Amino acid sequence: MLLAASTQRTIGLVILAIVFIGGLVYIYFNIRSARDEIGSEIELAANRRPYMDDDQLETKRLDLALGTSLVLLTITAITLPLYWLGEPGRHEGRDIDTDRISTNRGEEIYVEGAQCVACHGSEGSGGAVSTAITTEDGAFLAQVSWKAPALNTLLSRFTENEVIHTLNVGRNGVMPAWGGGGGGPLTDQQLEEIVYYIRSIQIDEDQINIEVADGVRDGVETKLRAESGADWANELRAVNEAKDATARDVTLASREIFGFDCTEQTDDPRCAADNDAAQALLAAETQHADALNSAVASWLFDVDAVRQRAMDAALAANSALDDEGNEEDWRFATLELLSTPGEIEGQDLYLEYGEILFTNTAAAGTYSCARCHTYGWSFDATGPYSLELNGTDDPILEDYTQGGGYFGPNLRGGTTLEQFESAASHADFIAKGQTMGATYGRGGSGGNGQMPGFGPNTDSSPVGPTIGTGDEFSYPALLTDEQIDAIVAFERNL
Ligand code: HEC
Numbered sequence: 001m002l003l004a005a006s007t008q009r010t011i012g013l014v015i016l017a018i019v020f021i022g023g024l025v026y027i028y029f030n031i032r033s034a035r036d037e038i039g040s041e042i043e044l045a046a047n048r049r050p051y052m053d054d055d056q057l058e059t060k061r062l063d064l065a066l067g068t069s070l071v072l073l074t075i076t077a078i079t080l081p082l083y084w085l086g087e088p089g090r091h092e093g094r095d096i097d098t099d100r101i102s103t104n105r106g107e108e109i110y111v112e113g114a115q116c117v118a119c120h121g122s123e124g125s126g127g128a129v130s131t132a133i134t135t136e137d138g139a140f141l142a143q144v145s146w147k148a149p150a151l152n153t154l155l156s157r158f159t160e161n162e163v164i165h166t167l168n169v170g171r172n173g174v175m176p177a178w179g180g181g182g183g184g185p186l187t188d189q190q191l192e193e194i195v196y197y198i199r200s201i202q203i204d205e206d207q208i209n210i211e212v213a214d215g216v217r218d219g220v221e222t223k224l225r226a227e228s229g230a231d232w233a234n235e236l237r238a239v240n241e242a243k244d245a246t247a248r249d250v251t252l253a254s255r256e257i258f259g260f261d262c263t264e265q266t267d268d269p270r271c272a273a274d275n276d277a278a279q280a281l282l283a284a285e286t287q288h289a290d291a292l293n294s295a296v297a298s299w300l301f302d303v304d305a306v307r308q309r310a311m312d313a314a315l316a317a318n319s320a321l322d323d324e325g326n327e328e329d330w331r332f333a334t335l336e337l338l339s340t341p342g343e344i345e346g347q348d349l350y351l352e353y354g355e356i357l358f359t360n361t362a363a364a365g366t367y368s369c370a371r372c373h374t375y376g377w378s379f380d381a382t383g384p385y386s387l388e389l390n391g392t393d394d395p396i397l398e399d400y401t402q403g404g405g406y407f408g409p410n411l412r413g414g415t416t417l418e419q420f421e422s423a424a425s426h427a428d429f430i431a432k433g434q435t436m437g438a439t440y441g442r443g444g445s446g447g448n449g450q451m452p453g454f455g456p457n458t459d460s461s462p463v464g465p466t467i468g469t470g471d472e473f474s475y476p477a478l479l480t481d482e483q484i485d486a487i488v489a490f491e492r493n494l
């Protein structure tokens, strides 16, 4: 578009220069060839009234008429080309206006019209929706809170056409269909306007890295709090159990006594105990914050040491790997070792790190794989207590299988080893995702691009009225190569 604008401008300037110089040349020759006026000797035709004679005419009147014409002619001669020259700018201006108007309309649909905000959070930061889960025969199981992914990184993982597809068909009934294509209420133009708005709220790479790292930290913390044998962990667990027990009493009371609520019944001993237990947990957490922090840091340090060991082992097997230009080969030789059971000491720890990334809870689970590959993860099925609170002790929890399949396929039992013969091609798939209509691996079907890409994304066919041919948009990666590798090793051992 810019290129076209500048070509038109150049042509315009050249023509203007030719006209201007041509004009000067014309005036020059005109003056030179001019001869003195000889006056009209023509006789008046018999049927014509004599007009004013020269003496009358050649006065200020004529000067005025000629002068006015000259001024008007000059104005026309200058403004027309100028108008033409301004045309590309006007095009650009119109595009910017249309962009702004579409974005504003999209925002209105997001916030008011379709209420995306209610589930996906303000500015697409992620949220949740309360929904009922049922057995396979449709019997009610529980009312749960289901994570709705953040949309402020959406265009890093999907192309705009893939997003339009999702909006048309909805997602698994948890999110209704929005576009007319799937029986929803919105027009194609409105879907495009939503995409314009989503474009305007994408966050940058630094923010993404911070969110992912925070999620990893939380994952490691949760793990250590549950598993560490250190004194601080034992104490935190004891205080936490006491808190859970008191919270449970309050919940049971609120189920049995209509209107029971600790903001009202502040004097009730159950509420007082619950409050004390919550305070005690907070105090214990503050007291042990340093111990916890350093435990998390040293856990991550140990993971890095395992990876380092694998890099060394790969290099020992092939000393050319650290030559310049071989970075990728070294990375994938390392990954192959880390994916193979028994090759590297400490592999288990590395796979645990992979699982933490696979289940990253940051931004409503947006960066996780479990939200699409593990049924139940999106409604915290690992936390039996939250389901119980909703009135069921159903064995649905026993079905919880990491990577067992949900919206995305089952990844267990060596299926990924079969699909991707090398860890390298597996990692490449995670970075790029499944592209609309394209096949992958050994037998991956050409679906609708619903497996997101976690590496950087360049969208070369964006949608909307202001998109010209060749326009493309680029978005940063959601996961680093190092993070993708850990997930790949984890998956290849599921
Ligand atoms: C009733 C709650 C709800 C509303 C309203 C809603 N969504 Fe969703 N949306 C969800 C949930 C939940 C998911 C994830 C479903 C799952 O885990 O299978 C989702 C998934 C998506 C996805 C797929 C993203 C990904 O990374 O997988 C997109 C895109 C999306 N929604 C966009 C929108 C837009 C745009 C609107 C408004 C027009 C909207 N949603 C309204 C609940 C909602």
Ligand code: HEC
Pocket (backbone or CB within 6 Å): 358, 367, 368, 369, 370, 371, 372, 373, 407, 408, 409, 410, 411, 415, 416, 419, 430, 434, 441, 444, 445, 446, 447, 448, 449, 450, 451, 452, 454, 487, 488, 491
């Ligand atoms: C928005 C949902 C979604 C998320 C999030 C997601 N996937 Fe997928 N994944 C899919 C879908 C859908 C497919 C199947 C694509 C197809 O067949 O066209 C798939 C396919 C795959 C496959 C190929 C499996 C096979 O045997 O064909 C692998 C491996 C995979 N995903 C890994 C991951 C990893 C790793 C992550 C996290 C970094 C992840 N997925 C996140 C939806 C998702």
